[in-house]
Amino acid sequence: MTIDLASIEKFLCELATEKVGPIIKSKSGTQKDYDLKTGSRSVDIVTAIDKQVEKLIWESVKTQYPTFKFIGEESYVKGETVITDDPTFIIDPIDGTTNFVHDFPFSCTSLGLTVNKEPVVGVIYNPHINLLVSASKGNGMRVNNKDYDYKSKLESMGSLILNKSVVALQPGSAREGKNFQTKMATYEKLLSCDYGFVHGFRNLGSSAMTMAYIAMGYLDSYWDGGCYSWDVCAGWCILKEVGGRVVGANPGEWSIDVDNRTYLAVRGTINNESDEQTKYITDFWNCVDGHLKYD
C-alpha cells in the first residue's frame, strides 16, 4: 500500500494549528497544581492538559487513519509499547511541559509518523511564536506552510566545525547518578578551550523546538539523553529532509532507532557532504566524557 505522506503532513499541520496550538497557547502558565508523573521526579511535570490534548490528537488521527498505530507520551507503557513496521503516529502533545507550566514561550506540539520504524512525517508547532515547521519524506521542509530554502541558509552558515558551532544541551529531569555526571562533564569539555571550545550552548527546554531550529539553520547540533521517541520523531524527519543527521549520543553509535533514547542531531552542510558531518560527529564524540545509558 502506498501512503500519501504529503497529505498526512498537511493533515497534521492543520491538527496542530487549528486544534492543538490554541489550547497550548491559552493554557500555558495557568497550571498551578502539577500532576506529578508516576514514579518520576518532581521536575518532570505532567499536566492534565497534556493528557487531554493527547486524547484529542488520538481521536483525530484515529478517525482519519484508523489502521495506523499510535504511540503517545501519556499513553506509553514502559516495557509494553513497541514501535513496529506498521505506520505509527508518534506524538508528544506538549513538548516542553516545564516551559508550559512556567509560561516560557517554547512549548510546542510534536507530531510524527514512522513507517518501517523510520520517521517519514514530522510536524512541530509552537503557537507562542506562531512557528510551524513540517516535512515529509522526499517532499522537503516547510516553515509556516511555505517551502523553506534551506540550501541558501546552509550556504550562509559556512562550514560545520565543532569549535565554531552553537550546541543545544539539556540536563533533563534525572539529576543524580551516572547519566547526570556524564552530561555535566561533557558540557564542560564541550565548552573548554582545551577540548571542544564551542561557540556556545543554548537551551530552550524543548527537544522538538531544538531540532526544528537546527533544521532552520539556527543551531548546529543537539546532544541529549533521556528523551523518548515522541520527543525526537517529528524533528528527526524534518532534519533529514534538509540534509541533517541523527546518530547516538555515545561514541560509535552511527545507526540508531527512533527510540534509542540518546541522540546527537547535526545540521546539514552546504554540499551535503558526509565527510564534514562525519568529522563533526567524531570530534563531538571525543568530548563525550562517560557513557549515557537509559532503560
Place this chain on the structure above:
Amino acid sequence: MVLTRQVLEEVENTFIELLRSKIGPLVKSHAGTNFCSYDDKANGVDLVTALDKQIESIIKENLTAKYPSFKFIGEETYVKGVTKITNGPTFIVDPIDGTTNFIHGYPYSCTSLGLAEMGKPVVGVVFNPHLNQLFHASKGNGAFLNDQEIKVSKRPLILQKSLIALEGGSERTEGSQGNFDKKMNTYKNLLSESGAFVHGFRSAGSAAMNICYVASGMLDAYWEGGCWAWDVCAGWCILEEAGGIMVGGNCGEWNIPLDRRCYLAIRGGCESMEQKRFAESFWPHVAGELEY
C-alpha cells in the same frame, strides 16, 4: 540635576523610535549572513562584527545629536581602565547583544539601549527584531512588552520550582579554580538532586534577553558573571519597573554597581521578602566567588 519622569519617558520614546525605524531592520537583515568575515575579540568565541561597530556608531550619532550633554558608553568603544560610569546621565549601549546568536542566525540577538543617572539604570529598551519583541521601561513609568504593560502573574518564588537562565560565557580556561570551573560547579549545584534541584535552566545566549524574560516572569531568575554594564543596564531598568530586583551573583551582595560584572536577576510577581529569601537560598549554591 535629576531628570524628571517626563524626560525619562522622552528618552525612552527616542530609544524606541531609533530601534524600530533604524536599528532593528539592520540587525534583522544581516543576522546569520557572511559567517566567515568576523574578527575575534578577546579569544576565539568573543566575536565582533563590522556591523556591530557600525550600529553603535549610528546609535551614538543619533543620541548625542539629541542629548549633547549626556555621556556615552558603548561596547565597541569601551576602553578598559579608562571608561567610567559617572553620576551624570550616561547612555550605556550594546548595539548587538548576543553576537554569537547574531552570527549564527539564532533569533535571540537584540539591541540594548540604556540610560543611567547617578550610576543607576533609569531608562531601558531592548529590541529583538527577529521575534519582534520590544521591551521598554523608564523609572517610575512602568515596564512594557510591545506596548502591553508587563504584569508578572502572582505566584510563589521557590528555588526548587524555578526556571533559571544560565550561560556558558566566553571564558573557557579550565583548571586553577578560575571562573569557568566555578560556573560549571555552580550549574551542577543548581541542577543536581542533592543541590537546589531547580526545575531547569534555559540559555537564550543574550544577557539582555535573559533579563527581559525574567522581567516578564517567563523565567524566575538569571545568574551570570562576566557580562558588562551595557549587557545589563537596559534590562535592569525593565526588571525593576516590572517588580523584579537585581542583586550580585556572589553571596551577600545586595547592592551592586552597574558595572559589577556579576549578577543575579530575580523576577517580580511576589513579595519583596520572597525575593530576598530566594537570593539567600540561591547564593549557597554558588561554588566559590566569581572574580572580574
